Amino acid sequence: xxxxRHPLFMPLILVGGLIFGFGLGxxxxxxxxxxxxxxxxxxxxxLFVMFGAAIVSxxxxxxxxxxxxxxxxTGDRYERRLKPFDRNVLIGxxxxxxxxxxxxxxxxxxxxxxxxxxxxxxWALAGMFVGAYLQGVWRxxxxxxxxxxxxxx
Amino acid sequence: MVxxxxxxxxxxxxxxxxxxxxxxxxxxVGLGAVVIYVGTGIPAGASTFLESTLSYVSGQSRFQxxxxxxxxxxxxxxxxxxGALAFAATVQSGVITTSLYEPGTTGELYxxxxxxxxxxxxxxxxxxxxxxxxxxxxxxxxxxxxxxGVCGVGSxxxxxxxxxxxxxxxxxxxxxxxxxxxxxx
Numbered sequence: 001x002x003x004x005r006h007p008l009f010m011p012l013i014l015v016g017g018l019i020f021g022f023g024l025g026x027x028x029x030x031x032x033x034x035x036x037x038x039x040x041x042x043x044x045x046x047l048f049v050m051f052g053a054a055i056v057s058x059x060x061x062x063x064x065x066x067x068x069x070x071x072x073x074t075g076d077r078y079e080r081r082l083k084p085f086d087r088n089v090l091i092g093x094x095x096x097x098x099x100x101x102x103x104x105x106x107x108x109x110x111x112x113x114x115x116x117x118x119x120x121x122x123w124a125l126a127g128m129f130v131g132a133y134l135q136g137v138w139r140x141x142x143x144x145x146x147x148x149x150x151x152x153x
Numbered sequence: 154m155v156x157x158x159x160x161x162x163x164x165x166x167x168x169x170x171x172x173x174x175x176x177x178x179x180x181x182v183g184l185g186a187v188v189i190y191v192g193t194g195i196p197a198g199a200s201t202f203l204e205s206t207l208s209y210v211s212g213q214s215r216f217q218x219x220x221x222x223x224x225x226x227x228x229x230x231x232x233x234x235x236g237a238l239a240f241a242a243t244v245q246s247g248v249i250t251t252s253l254y255e256p257g258t259t260g261e262l263y264x265x266x267x268x269x270x271x272x273x274x275x276x277x278x279x280x281x282x283x284x285x286x287x288x289x290x291x292x293x294x295x296x297x298x299x300x301x302g303v304c305g306v307g308s309x310x311x312x313x314x315x316x317x318x319x320x321x322x323x324x325x326x327x328x329x330x331x332x333x334x335x336x337x338x
Contacts, residue, residue: 017232027178092294127284
């Protein structure tokens with residue numbers, strides 16, 4: 001990413017976030033109960049949130065590289081930035097799954113939940129920061145201990 | 154439209170709150186990600202905010218790699234909060250009404266300054282403990298429901314598809330187990 005950002009970079013990020021958050025509110029995915037009802041097979045509507053969003057973004061991800069070389073506000077190339085697969089995807093995914101299944105909350109929906117007035121969600125946000133901090137300390141130590149540190153994911 | 158009673162009954166069982174609020178919400182979530190991608194080339198996820206924001210207060214090497222992106226991630230997260238607040242001030246408050254929105258009956262509604270807000274009934278310990286697992290898992294697993302589930306699946310990333318299948322399966326087993334143990338809500 002370039003150091004000198006386009007003046008519209010931050011406004012565009014904010015607008016994207018606004019639409020994203022409004023959608024999470026509208027879909028009620030910002031309500032932990034609704035997520036839990038989905039995971040307990042009582043209401044399958046949430047599938048439409050995930051797949052609806054993935055289809056919309058999928059169209060843009062497929063189209064943009066064919067229409068333009070680079071993004072107007074960053075000059076970054078439109079390309080698939082694929083995350084490498086390793087054991088961590090399974091381990092981390094499983095730990096995330098325990099948390100999602102227990103609380104009905106994931107990061108984006110938690111921020112949106114605060115926006116719809118759910119003050120109790122501060123418990124979940126506090127938990128997320130504690131969890132992210134714990135893994136960060138652990139992985140920083142492990143990276144320092146390794147003689148030849150593997151590249152960060 | 155021809156009404157098929159069996160299909161209607163099945164739909165009512167699988168989707169007791171209809172599908173329109175979910176579909177419209179999902180399209181907007183996708184649109185938010187698209188706006189950012191088209192302008193910047195960034196496939197945005199929501200969970201990196203946790204680590205990138207920790208870089209402001211912690212010198213751990215793990216967090217420092219996110220210093221270049223931490224500012225816009227704060228703006229993105231503020232946008233999500235404000236976007237949800239805009240939803241609360243309009244649709245949730247009844248200022249804007251649409252047949253596409255099914256209000257739902259979970260949690261509790263309360264009012265502050267003419268804005269209808271909503272609060273969960275899910276117990277704090279579940280939110281806190283679940284949050285810790287989410288915080289650890291999403292960072293080790295390289296993504297969350299938006300990074301893997303929306304942007305990753307949208308770009309047909311095999312890593313993300315495996316990630317989503319993993320956390321969805323484990324979350325279903327966890328939620329069913331917790332429910333079977335009689336914990337509610």
